Amino acid sequence: MVGLLRRYVSCKCEVDNDVKILAMSQPKNISAHLALLCCNIIWACDFPFYALVLGTYISPMAMVTASIVVAALLSLLPLLWEKPERVEPQDRLKIIAAALLIGVGRKLCMMFGLAETSPIDGSIVSTTAPLLVLLLSAIVGWERITKVKILGLLLGMAGAMAVILSSNGEAHAKSGMVGNILIFLSACISAVYMVCFKATLRKYRVTTVMRWVYCTSLFVMLPIGVDDVLEVDIAAMTPHILLAALFVLVVPTYLPNLLQNYSLRHLPPTLSSIYAYIQPIVAIALSVAMGIDVLHWDTLLYALLIFVGVWLVVRSYKSEPASAPHVDIR
Helix, strand or coil: CHHHHHHHHHHHHHHHHHHHHHHHHHHHHHHHHHHHHHHHHHHHHHHHHHHHHECCCECHHHHHHHHHHHHHHHHHHHHHCCCCCCCCHHHHHHHHHHHHHHHHHHHHHHHHHHCCCCHHHHHHHHHHHHHHHHHHHHHCCCCCCCHHHHHHHHHHHHHHHHHHHHCCCCCCCCCCHHHHHHHHHHHHHHHHHHHHHHHHHCCCCHHHHHHHHHHHHHHHHHHHHHHHHHCCCHHHCCHHHHHHHHHHHHHHHHHHHHHHHHHCCCCCHHHHHHHCCHHHHHHHHHHHHCCCCCCCHHHHHHHHHHHHHHHHHHHCCCCCHHHCCCCCCC
16 A cells, blocks of 8 residues: 555656646747747748849849848847857868858859749749758668658659749749749758758857858858949839848848747757748748739649648658758758
């Protein structure tokens, strides 16, 4: 009887401790979910807002250069309250290479791509990044391929190729094959960044990585794009165009990356890929509501193929959540 009583008291204490731990973690989990939701909504707003200003008021080169200048300045702000983190000499060239890849190459492909296609197509094609991470990881032998992953990869890639090829049709007057290919190339660059540099970059604080990425990108892009920035005619912009330009210059580049990396401290990486579904949904809704673009039934079908493909791939990582693909820096 005494033994049963002791066992009951012990079990009750363990349950009480579990409840206390769960109660303490719930506020952090809620704030992490909100952070993940906010960063994906902000990134979704990129597509229709870029469509308003790119090409007509600001050239892609000017947009890339100006956004990198703003991001580099913002990346210096954390130095006001934190000590600079030392980057190991053997990692410096790797981080510089990552900066050129994600900070310069990806941005150029994305901006020139969005200037040549519709925001709906752009938002859909860009969701292929997790599939490309899987494909590249399998090619280099770092990823175990299963039948579910192969099925997801085939469905997702078929949807992406269908979106790209259908952009030349008469019904898709606002789409462009060159633009869709460039956006797909930007997703490929993100995948290369994730597979080749993620292990090195995770050794350091996100603020340190972002400072290296954007400041390095600034040294590359400023001499090339400063003339394009100076040619921007701000006086020709209406108030709502000016607000859209300020939004895409200031908000999406730095803040969402901090929010996403905060969320990944408290949530499994698989959730990052699941929340990414919000981006094309919000981008499509905004584009249609603002009269910038039209959603065609075939585009919706191709988008569903990509979504199902990404879902199958993300679902296959449930048994290994630490390795699930997600992209940290934009």
